[in-house]
Amino acid sequence: MTFVSELEPRTLWRHFDQILTIPRGSKEEDRIRAYVVAQAEELGLPFQVDGTGNVVVNKPGTAGYEDRPVTILQSHLDMVNEKNSDVDHDFDKDPIQPREDGEYLTASGTTLGSDNGVGVSAMLAVMEADDLTHGPLELLFTIDEETGLTGASNLDPEMLGGRKLINLDSEEEGSLCVGCAGGADSALSLPIVKIPAPTGSVALEVVLKGLKGGHSGIDIHLQRGNATQLLTRALWDVGQDIPFHLANLDGGNKHNAVPREASALVVLDEKNRANFKAALTADLEDIQAEFRPAEPGAEFSISQVEVPDEVWDHDSTGKVMALVVALPHGVISMSYDIPGLVETSTNLATVKTRNGAVEIGLSSRSSVASALDALRQRIRSAATLAGARVEEGDGYPGWKPDLQSELLQVVRKVHKRELGTDPKIEAIHAGLECGLIGEMIPGMDMISFGPQIEFPHSPDERVKIASVDRFYKLLAATLEDLATAS
Numbered sequence: 001m002t003f004v005s006e007l008e009p010r011t012l013w014r015h016f017d018q019i020l021t022i023p024r025g026s027k028e029e030d031r032i033r034a035y036v037v038a039q040a041e042e043l044g045l046p047f048q049v050d051g052t053g054n055v056v057v058n059k060p061g062t063a064g065y066e067d068r069p070v071t072i073l074q075s076h077l078d079m080v081n082e083k084n085s086d087v088d089h090d091f092d093k094d095p096i097q098p099r100e101d102g103e104y105l106t107a108s109g110t111t112l113g114s115d116n117g118v119g120v121s122a123m124l125a126v127m128e129a130d131d132l133t134h135g136p137l138e139l140l141f142t143i144d145e146e147t148g149l150t151g152a153s154n155l156d157p158e159m160l161g162g163r164k165l166i167n168l169d170s171e172e173e174g175s176l177c178v179g180c181a182g183g184a185d186s187a188l189s190l191p192i193v194k195i196p197a198p199t200g201s202v203a204l205e206v207v208l209k210g211l212k213g214g215h216s217g218i219d220i221h222l223q224r225g226n227a228t229q230l231l232t233r234a235l236w237d238v239g240q241d242i243p244f245h246l247a248n249l250d251g252g253n254k255h256n257a258v259p260r261e262a263s264a265l266v267v268l269d270e271k272n273r274a275n276f277k278a279a280l281t282a283d284l285e286d287i288q289a290e291f292r293p294a295e296p297g298a299e300f301s302i303s304q305v306e307v308p309d310e311v312w313d314h315d316s317t318g319k320v321m322a323l324v325v326a327l328p329h330g331v332i333s334m335s336y337d338i339p340g341l342v343e344t345s346t347n348l349a350t351v352k353t354r355n356g357a358v359e360i361g362l363s364s365r366s367s368v369a370s371a372l373d374a375l376r377q378r379i380r381s382a383a384t385l386a387g388a389r390v391e392e393g394d395g396y397p398g399w400k401p402d403l404q405s406e407l408l409q410v411v412r413k414v415h416k417r418e419l420g421t422d423p424k425i426e427a428i429h430a431g432l433e434c435g436l437i438g439e440m441i442p443g444m445d446m447i448s449f450g451p452q453i454e455f456p457h458s459p460d461e462r463v464k465i466a467s468v469d470r471f472y473k474l475l476a477a478t479l480e481d482l483a484t485a486s
Helices: 010-019 029-045 114-128 227-239 270-291 314-327 369-386 406-419 432-439 464-484
Strands: 046-048 055-059 070-078 098-101 106-107 137-142 165-168 177-178 182-191 194-196 202-211 245-251 262-269 299-305 311-312 330-333 340-353 358-366 389-392 424-428 445-448 463-466
Touching: 010 029, 010 114, 010 464, 029 046, 029 055, 029 114, 046 330, 055 114, 070 114, 070 194, 070 432, 070 464, 098 245, 114 463, 114 464, 165 406, 165 432, 165 464, 177 406, 182 245, 182 314, 182 369, 202 227, 202 270, 227 262, 227 270, 227 314, 227 340, 245 314, 270 299, 311 314, 314 358, 314 369, 330 369, 340 369, 358 369, 369 389, 406 445, 406 464, 432 445
Parallel strands: 070 137, 070 165, 165 445, 177 424
Antiparallel strands: 046 055, 055 137, 098 106, 106 463, 177 445, 182 358, 182 389, 194 311, 202 262, 202 299, 245 262, 245 311, 245 340, 330 340, 340 358
């Protein structure tokens, strides 16, 4: 155990400290699920695991409140595994290394997993607490939220009897979330033609790194740079005057994280090397200056490497660069109804060279279904012009706000009483499992809140330590009010 176990509230942080040692990337939740089940068994609480791998633990109401309506608490077990390229870390076996940074808890060069590990830890603390007042609880731990909410979309609804749900996956202290965007992914595959590397060639590896990245939904309005698109933009511009071949293009790792690093392998005639480096350096320096307010840590390198046996022909090189530059990325439109809320956006998330093709992944979001459809049509149109194959996932629904929600009124009152401030009521430009659960179980009254978590899905992820104590206080008091309400 680390210093994390000594933070307050102790029970919550003790569980989080343990969770830091358990690998739990998306689709790899077996070990964290086993931990939850072991805690339930130790406490003598009944539990169910559905065919997808979601877990529901049942805890009876405290004495005198056994017959109160059931409240559901919900968090997801998985985390986004992201690290800086110069960090030696194996997410399948290495524990996350926590460190304290002023008011915050963060990790050493990797994601921390406070999204949604703090919510999971809060539920585990509630499971074992004997000093809380609450009605019957159903504690729902879902899987694979981060790669498309597939745990929630395949949830067995028969495991749930409650009709009030508190989701613990929000990341802004002082806010109560009552709605979220829907979303869907697009997968593009553009075939490439390979030829032998021309005689007299030199190979250069170009790397753009040090960008901040972040969550492709809640951070998209920050207008940070997309490392893959910016690097390709510079290469495409230089290629208008100096011919070269690409032999590899790589950027981004997760569909819901803005790419922080990208690299390209460029092969060109030796006699053009100096001019190419000078022109590319000038373009990349311009990009650094353009994005410096948002990306002060951006840096690039151009280094000579061994010439590969094969390169992409000029047509493939040009089509790939043109497509990556043309594809939309970032905020597409703002909401007409809620000032300051992003309505529609897309993340040009991943570009990978494999299996004789360049594979491009995009994650699009919108709170308006027709706008999401239009955005995906735009992506499909660009891909079609380039000759790429397009596959589109079914996506997931948004969650329409209900400002008359009974649960909202309770939590709002508790927030004012316990924390001394009126909470903000907002919808977020990100996917929450509430949308899927609400569609699956009509009449579900839902709300989401959490501690202050910043820069999720990136190695800069951090959680404000004191906010976790306030978050847990709000949760405990809300459960008591729900139980004691007449």
